[in-house]
Amino acid sequence: MPAEADPVLAALSDQLILATVLLYVIAMLAYALDLAFGRAPAEASAAPAEPVLAAVGGAAAPAASASQREENGDTALSEAEETSEAGEGAGGTQPAPKPLPVWVTKAGTAALALSWLGLVVNLAALATRGLAAGRWPWGNMYEFVIAICLAAVAAFLLMQLRYPVRFLGAFVVGAAALGLGAAVHALQVEAGPAMVALNSYWIAIHVSAAIAASGLFIVAGACGVIYLIRNDAAVHLPTREELERVAHRAIVIGFPIWTFAVIAGALWADKAWGRYWGWDPKEIWAFITWIVYAGYLHARATAGWKGRSATVVQLVAFACLLFNLIGVNIFIPGLHSYAEIPG
Amino acid sequence: MTVTDTPERDDSEKAAEARPAKLGAVGWARWFWRTLTSMRTALILLFLFALASIPGSIWPQRGVSDAMVGQYYADDPELAEWLDRFWLFDVFKAPWFAAIYLLLFLSLIGCVLPRTMAHLRELRKKPPAAPRNLSRLPQHAVLDGDLTVEEAARRLRRLRFRVTTGPGWVSAEKGYLKETGNLLFHVALLGLLVAIGVGALYGYRGNVLVVEGDGFANTVAAYDRYMPGQQVNAESLEPFSFTLEDFQATYIAKGDKRGQALDYSAKLAVSDLPGAPERTYELKVNEPLDVNGTMTYLLDHGYAPTFKITDGKGQVAFEGSVPCLVIDPATFTSECVIKVADAQPEQLGILVAFLPSTVPAEGGEWVSIFPGAANPTAQVYGAFAGDLGMRDGVPQSVYEIPPEIQKKLKPLVMKADPLAVGQKLDLPGGAGSIEFTGVKEWIALQITYDPGRMPALLASVLATVALVFSLTVRRRRVWVRVGEGPQARAEAGGLTRTGGDFGEEFASVVAALNHGSNPGVKDAR
Numbered sequence: 001m002p003a004e005a006d007p008v009l010a011a012l013s014d015q016l017i018l019a020t021v022l023l024y025v026i027a028m029l030a031y032a033l034d035l036a037f038g039r040a041p042a043e044a045s046a047a048p049a050e051p052v053l054a055a056v057g058g059a060a061a062p063a064a065s066a067s068q069r070e071e072n073g074d075t076a077l078s079e080a081e082e083t084s085e086a087g088e089g090a091g092g093t094q095p096a097p098k099p100l101p102v103w104v105t106k107a108g109t110a111a112l113a114l115s116w117l118g119l120v121v122n123l124a125a126l127a128t129r130g131l132a133a134g135r136w137p138w139g140n141m142y143e144f145v146i147a148i149c150l151a152a153v154a155a156f157l158l159m160q161l162r163y164p165v166r167f168l169g170a171f172v173v174g175a176a177a178l179g180l181g182a183a184v185h186a187l188q189v190e191a192g193p194a195m196v197a198l199n200s201y202w203i204a205i206h207v208s209a210a211i212a213a214s215g216l217f218i219v220a221g222a223c224g225v226i227y228l229i230r231n232d233a234a235v236h237l238p239t240r241e242e243l244e245r246v247a248h249r250a251i252v253i254g255f256p257i258w259t260f261a262v263i264a265g266a267l268w269a270d271k272a273w274g275r276y277w278g279w280d281p282k283e284i285w286a287f288i289t290w291i292v293y294a295g296y297l298h299a300r301a302t303a304g305w306k307g308r309s310a311t312v313v314q315l316v317a318f319a320c321l322l323f324n325l326i327g328v329n330i331f332i333p334g335l336h337s338y339a340e341i342p343g
Numbered sequence: 344m345t346v347t348d349t350p351e352r353d354d355s356e357k358a359a360e361a362r363p364a365k366l367g368a369v370g371w372a373r374w375f376w377r378t379l380t381s382m383r384t385a386l387i388l389l390f391l392f393a394l395a396s397i398p399g400s401i402w403p404q405r406g407v408s409d410a411m412v413g414q415y416y417a418d419d420p421e422l423a424e425w426l427d428r429f430w431l432f433d434v435f436k437a438p439w440f441a442a443i444y445l446l447l448f449l450s451l452i453g454c455v456l457p458r459t460m461a462h463l464r465e466l467r468k469k470p471p472a473a474p475r476n477l478s479r480l481p482q483h484a485v486l487d488g489d490l491t492v493e494e495a496a497r498r499l500r501r502l503r504f505r506v507t508t509g510p511g512w513v514s515a516e517k518g519y520l521k522e523t524g525n526l527l528f529h530v531a532l533l534g535l536l537v538a539i540g541v542g543a544l545y546g547y548r549g550n551v552l553v554v555e556g557d558g559f560a561n562t563v564a565a566y567d568r569y570m571p572g573q574q575v576n577a578e579s580l581e582p583f584s585f586t587l588e589d590f591q592a593t594y595i596a597k598g599d600k601r602g603q604a605l606d607y608s609a610k611l612a613v614s615d616l617p618g619a620p621e622r623t624y625e626l627k628v629n630e631p632l633d634v635n636g637t638m639t640y641l642l643d644h645g646y647a648p649t650f651k652i653t654d655g656k657g658q659v660a661f662e663g664s665v666p667c668l669v670i671d672p673a674t675f676t677s678e679c680v681i682k683v684a685d686a687q688p689e690q691l692g693i694l695v696a697f698l699p700s701t702v703p704a705e706g707g708e709w710v711s712i713f714p715g716a717a718n719p720t721a722q723v724y725g726a727f728a729g730d731l732g733m734r735d736g737v738p739q740s741v742y743e744i745p746p747e748i749q750k751k752l753k754p755l756v757m758k759a760d761p762l763a764v765g766q767k768l769d770l771p772g773g774a775g776s777i778e779f780t781g782v783k784e785w786i787a788l789q790i791t792y793d794p795g796r797m798p799a800l801l802a803s804v805l806a807t808v809a810l811v812f813s814l815t816v817r818r819r820r821v822w823v824r825v826g827e828g829p830q831a832r833a834e835a836g837g838l839t840r841t842g843g844d845f846g847e848e849f850a851s852v853v854a855a856l857n858h859g860s861n862p863g864v865k866d867a868r
């Protein structure tokens with residue numbers, strides 16, 4: 001590893017970050033425009049398969065008769081899932097479409113294009129930073145925050161390809177812009193070599209997984225926040241059921257990745273610190289985060305805590321995740337040497 | 344019965360909770376077991392588990408940050424005493440913490456066992472008969488062509504459905520892996536707990552500090568601190584030994600991060616068995632030495648300057664290295680204590696500041712500006728004569744002379760100029776002299792044997808893989824009904840039991856039913 005960073009690349013990286021912030025901010029405004037004046041998502045976003053499910057789902061129960069399920073050892077929990085799924089689909093009230101001015105229909109598309117561009121620039125910023133320092137570009141908190149913002153926007157844009165979740169854009173991309181701004185403002189340190197303990201290929205495995213999972217959890221968290229602040233008059237926002245479903249999807253993908261990240265962390269700790277688990281503050285909070293997300297999955301899967309309670313649990317888990325990223329690095333001393341907070 | 348939360352079960356649970364007054368011992372036990380293994384209890388225990396870990400990140404924990412625990416005791420002994428009474432410095436060994444996770448895992452067993460039985464039964468059973476009216480299912484399609492029951496069954500089997508047939512119908516199901524994954528995941532968590540327990544009982548951990556040129560042999564006596572599990576036999580320690588031939592640390596020389604370490608490496612000459620030929624091993628952070636599963640880790644390093652001390656009688660009372668405590672990791676400004684127990688006529692205690700890269704500072708002070716040993720000096724800032732109290736039987740830290748003892752000693756020197764290597768300071772009153780003879784480095788090692796490591800890894804990998812199946816696989820059923828007579832058409836219906844959209848997959852199943860083995864190929868008729 002070189003002892004000195006390449007100053008040209010490092011400066012380029014700093015400028016690319018500023019460009020990313022700018023792109024994200026403009027994208028956020030375009031999303032907001034789209035949200036405020038665009039088509040109501042209940043209509044725009046209904047996936048083709050879901051109305052069918054909604055229409056017939058309720059009738060499905062008699063079709064596969066109750067006694068039949070009994071003899072097949074079916075658990076009623078799956079029925080609960082089905083009926084709720086049906087209920088969710090049916091939940092969206094569909095206002096009549098009204099004609100829209102062109103600039104409004106274009107706002108959503110422009111927002112998406114800007115976000116993709118921002119994502120590319122964000123990635124370039126991270127890559128040049130890594131090249132400048134000659135190592136993986138997540139060796140301190142500044143870089144870590146940049147990578148998480150990237151992951152959140154990427155998670156949102158990829159989900160958006162498959163599911164109608166454009167409404168999340170204003171929130172996720174806005175949060176990313178804020179996060180990057182805060183990183184530049186409060187966390188920036190000169191590019192350079194990382195702490196000795198971070199010289200390991202495990203940084204590529206463990207930290208990348210943690211970043212990817214965090215990106216997905218941010219998407220879920222955004223849904224959770226919208227869920228709580230949404231009032232019934234907000235026809236431009238998707239229904240609560242829709243929000244919950246998107247959050248659940250993001251968590252179902254993010255949770256195994258987080259599990260993997262924690263295990264990879266244990267493997268790394270086993271190499272670096274002489275034990276695979278030692279209740280270092282960072283480990284404690286990764287564990288708490290994991291347990292609370294597991295609680296969320298339980299709550300949703302079996303205990304029938306859907307809706308608001310599940311959302312609250314999800315947000316508590318998200319708060320634990322954020323605390324682990326910010327609070328533990330800054331306030332609690334431990335072995336994890338990410339912090340490197342300036343000044 | 345299967346332990347899942349069905350609405351009915353919730354009711355019966357509530358009823359059971361309301362009724363325990365009339366129950367006998369067996370009834371109580373049953374009520375307790377049902378409550379313990381209910382999903383709601385599991386959820387509460389999960390949250391308690393998370394909640395109970397929080398104090399572990401608020402208060403310093405023994406074995407993780409012992410020095411900070413000591414600081415609590417120094418700052419406010421009474422408070423520290425109280426915190427200790429609630430195990431707040433040992434949260435993860437606390438009985439209340441153990442109670443939570445033991446209950447949780449008991450609940451887990453109570454939950455998983457009956458579900459496993461049910462799942463095994465279900466695995467042997469055939470999918471249920473087709474409902475009469477397929478058009479009322481969430482997914483429904485009319486098939487083209489005249490499909491026979493046998494042909495439909497064959498095509499569905501090819502899609503890896505489990506298939507059963509009846510007169511005029513085919514019933515197919517797949518996605519059993521979801522429940523299999525879910526059960527394996529929970530079992531793997533149990534396995535992980537067992538592996539951790541085995542490691543704690545049959546493993547050991549020790550710390551030792553080794554100075555360049557010195558050796559270490561893996562016996563209990565050689566450790567500075569040795570923490571065995573309850574079942575560890577002192578004779579069973581892996582009998583390896585090594586010598587620390589050299590230690591190198593490199594630092595960033597310029598810029599903002601000047602002084603930050605770039606790399607450390609310790610060159611060891613390792614002998615795996617007594618008398619075995621030596622091999623060299625380069626020990627680094629992230630690259631432990633592995634001798635048959637006993638791991639040696641490089642945790643820390645510092646300076647160990649060497650001194651030659653002559654006493655009042657003109658005899659060499661001490662000659663060797665003194666490991667120093669690092670006071671400032673950015674510059675490796677260190678403090679060393681030399682206790683010369685053999686000095687005559689009185690024992691000597693000498694406090695030295697070690698500066699690896701010395702430059703003069705304002706007010707006649709000297710400071711270190713870099714962690715590397717570019718210009719090492721040793722500055723005596725306290726030399727005392729008298730009884731050091733080392734024979735009292737009270738163990739002393741090698742890094743300090745206890746203040747109450749220091750008070751009783753006779754001060755000889757309170758501040759001297761820094762000595763460069765080879766320089767000597769004469770102590771006043773003919774008490775002797777101290778010569779700074781050279782610089783060595785020490786490394787702090789941790790040596791660990793944990794027989795639970797591999798099982799824990801296997802359990803975690805199993806848990807992750809099983810979790811992926813549990814979360815991504817869906818149970819789904821497809822039925823086909825084949826009508827009779829020349830006009831009748833075949834139709835298909837399907838549903839998924841655990842949510843998510845099934846439409847796309849159902850469409851491809853219908854295509855496969857229509858076109859046989861090649862769902863992608865257009866019908867040639």
Ligand code: HEM
Nearest residue numbers: 294297301302380381382385447450451454525532813814
């Ligand atoms: C160590 C504590 C536990 C952890 C970390 C944990 C974790 C999880 C996770 C992550 C899932 C999600 C899988 C899915 O949704 O399919 C799950 C599912 C499940 N857990 Fe646990 N669990 C624990 C304890 C328990 C206990 C004590 C019970 C029973 C009382 C239980 C019963 C279940 C059941 C029935 C499901 C299946 C939900 C479904 O069918 O989708 N778990 N668990």
